[in-house]
Amino acid sequence: MYGYVYNRTVTPFDFVISLALVSVAAGVLGSLIGLGGGVVIVPVLTLLYGVDIRLAIGASIVSVIATSSGAAAAYVRERMTNLRVGMFLEIATTTGAVSGAYLTTLLPTRFLFAFFGLVLAYSSFTTFKRRHAAQPLAVSSDRIANYFDLHGSYYDQAEEREIAYKVTGTKLGLFLMYVAGLVSALLGIGSGALKVPAMDGAMHLPMKVSSATSNFMIGVTAAASAAVYFARGQIDPIIAAPVAIGVLAGATVGARVLGRVTSKTVRLVFVVVLVIISLEMLQKGLLP
Amino acid sequence: MTSTPGQESPVPVGLSAAEGGNGAGSGYGRRKLSAAESALMDEKVRKVELLISLVLRIGVVVSGLIILVGLGLMFAHHAAYMALHSGVSYKVLTSGATRFPHSLAALGNSLARADGRGVIVLGVMVLILTPVLRVAVGVLSFLYERDIPMAGVTFFVFFVLIASFFLAGV
Numbered sequence: 001m002y003g004y005v006y007n008r009t010v011t012p013f014d015f016v017i018s019l020a021l022v023s024v025a026a027g028v029l030g031s032l033i034g035l036g037g038g039v040v041i042v043p044v045l046t047l048l049y050g051v052d053i054r055l056a057i058g059a060s061i062v063s064v065i066a067t068s069s070g071a072a073a074a075y076v077r078e079r080m081t082n083l084r085v086g087m088f089l090e091i092a093t094t095t096g097a098v099s100g101a102y103l104t105t106l107l108p109t110r111f112l113f114a115f116f117g118l119v120l121a122y123s124s125f126t127t128f129k130r131r132h133a134a135q136p137l138a139v140s141s142d143r144i145a146n147y148f149d150l151h152g153s154y155y156d157q158a159e160e161r162e163i164a165y166k167v168t169g170t171k172l173g174l175f176l177m178y179v180a181g182l183v184s185a186l187l188g189i190g191s192g193a194l195k196v197p198a199m200d201g202a203m204h205l206p207m208k209v210s211s212a213t214s215n216f217m218i219g220v221t222a223a224a225s226a227a228v229y230f231a232r233g234q235i236d237p238i239i240a241a242p243v244a245i246g247v248l249a250g251a252t253v254g255a256r257v258l259g260r261v262t263s264k265t266v267r268l269v270f271v272v273v274l275v276i277i278s279l280e281m282l283q284k285g286l287l288p
Numbered sequence: 289m290t291s292t293p294g295q296e297s298p299v300p301v302g303l304s305a306a307e308g309g310n311g312a313g314s315g316y317g318r319r320k321l322s323a324a325e326s327a328l329m330d331e332k333v334r335k336v337e338l339l340i341s342l343v344l345r346i347g348v349v350v351s352g353l354i355i356l357v358g359l360g361l362m363f364a365h366h367a368a369y370m371a372l373h374s375g376v377s378y379k380v381l382t383s384g385a386t387r388f389p390h391s392l393a394a395l396g397n398s399l400a401r402a403d404g405r406g407v408i409v410l411g412v413m414v415l416i417l418t419p420v421l422r423v424a425v426g427v428l429s430f431l432y433e434r435d436i437p438m439a440g441v442t443f444f445v446f447f448v449l450i451a452s453f454f455l456a457g458v
Contacts, residue, residue: 013363013370015378052384062412066348069418073344076337083337087426087442094448098455148437219419224449226416227456233390237408238362238381241355244415248352 012238015049020242026063027250031071032258033270034214035192036064036222037247039277051239058234061222063247064192068219070251072212078259080212082152082205085167089199090220092174093191096181097224103186114285116183120278123197124271130201131267136165137204144170154209157259165209169202176202184218185225192218193277196270207263211270329433336429343425347418354411362404420449 022044026037038060045056075081140146145167153164176198184191192214199210229235258266363369368376380386388405389395395413398406423446430439 009375009377011368011370011375012366012378012381013375015382016359049382050379051382054384055382062415065415065419069344069348069415069422072422073341073348076344077341079337083340083426084438087423087438087445090423090445091441091448094445094452098448098452101452102455148441220423220445220449223416223419224452227453230390230413230416231456233388235390235409235412236382236386237358237388237405237412238378240412241359241408244355244412245352245359248348 016238016242019044019049019239020246023063023243023246024250024253026243027067027070027247027252028254028257029250029269029273030063030067030192030247031215031251031254032211032261033192033266033273034196034211034218035270035273036060036067036215036218037243037250038064039193039273041243041247043280045239054232054234055236055239058229058236059239059243061226061229062235062240063243064222065219065226066244066247067251067254068215068217068222070248071255072216072219074252074255075212075215075258078155080154080208080259081216082150082154082167082209082213083216084148084152085150085199085203085205086213086216088148088150088170089173089177089195090217092177093181093184093195093217093221094224096178096183097185097191097221098181100182100185101225101228103182107186109187110285112183112186112285113281116187117278117281117283117285120193120274120281123194123201124274124278126201127197127267127274128271131264131271136163136206137168138166140166140168142168142170152209154206156206156208158262163206165204165206168204173198173203181221181224184221185228187281191221193274200267207266207270208258211258211266332433336433339429340422340425343422344418347414347421351411351414351418354414355408358404358407358409358411360404361402361407365404420446423449 026040030037041063042056042060045051046053150167153162156163180191180194195214196210199205200207389398389409395406395409426442427439427446430442
């Protein structure tokens with residue numbers, strides 16, 4: 001880094017301390033909107049610290065698992081997460097993640113970046129249009145959702161009442177989750193960017209439940225591709241250590257915030273981050 | 289999550305045993321429960337939630353502590369990493385050419401030498417295995433709730449995760 005006033009090398013110690021502090025912020029944001037910390041970690045590592053992109057993606061996987069486990073401990077205890085929906089949809093995300101890890105060399109990455117950049121731009125637009133919608137479904141004729149009893153309820157601290165909801169659109173949800181797992185393994189982006197719209201939009205889960213459930217699932221999706229990244233030597237301990245510690249601390253704080261803010265606020269923060277990610281992806285896909 | 293007595297649940301015509309494993313005509317995953325059974329079920333579900341939350345918390349705390357110990361060891365062994373004057377640049381450790389353990393054998397060697405970076409990798413592995421352990425606990429929990437379809441679903445996820453580790457050839 002060149003920003004230092006006095007002339008001295010940035011030692012590994014400085015690196016660890018500063019990256020841990022950035023990671024706290026990444027953990028707070030990632031756990032609040034169910035995207036994991038990679039959204040912040042990858043650009044910071046590559047642009048600010050000049051870290052090799054392969055190692056940055058390895059660190060992103062670690063940050064996603066840290067966000068997920070750190071915040072899910074609280075979300076599950078507070079019954080914000082829909083455990084049954086989460087575990088049911090993990091069928092598709094893990095399968096997608098495993099197939100994606102082996103498709104990396106077969107598919108043109110530039111095209112994928114451009115395509116999913118557009119997909120995310122569209123889903124940020126539809127999420128924005130839905131920002132006032134808060135009425136959960138009262139009945140569901142979705143056979144799969146009824147069979148597995150995926151419906152649920154949660155206590156909303158902001159509205160100070162118990163909110164019951166029904167789940168629908170499981171087939172579309174499963175398909176989108178497979179794509180989410182695939183993309184997370186192929187492009188190294190946190191799969192939450194597709195998981196949250198799939199649950200909030202297609203399956204009609206309340207926004208806060210979508211965020212908490214996505215947060216619960218991203219750890220398992222990331223774990224399914226983590227072994228490959230580890231074996232390829234992409235998980236560098238000196239980057240992973242401050243990221244893991246910082247994100248774990250941040251996610252613990254972020255988990256306390258979600259209960260108190262309104263669904264509308266969560267959606268708006270989510271839309272802003274989604275627009276940024278989609279611009280980043282379009283840039284990678286379209287610019288030389 | 290909880291089945292309220294009297295709640296209507298359509299019979300899932302056409303859902304095969306393969307999709308649910310519960311056979312045809314039995315309604316959804318769980319049969320309808322009486323008020324007393326329902327209360328007992330709520331209690332079981334609550335226990336499971338607390339157990340899964342506890343598993344995640346333990347995984348997070350244990351991995352965090354191991355990583356902190358690893359960082360401590362690394363800086364203790366390499367004074368130049370935190371020297372105020374004429375220290376080394378972090379870029380030595382974050383370039384594409386940097387060396388660190390990325391197979392179980394190399395990790396074993398590194399741990400035997402009490403190398404800080406090996407200890408950090410061990411901590412990161414505990415972190416990676418935490419969601420896997422959470423899924424395993426999920427399988428047992430659904431069996432405890434006698435919810436065979438969900439136990440099947442969770443077992444499949446567990447199987448895919450284990451397969452991913454073998455496919456990667458760690």
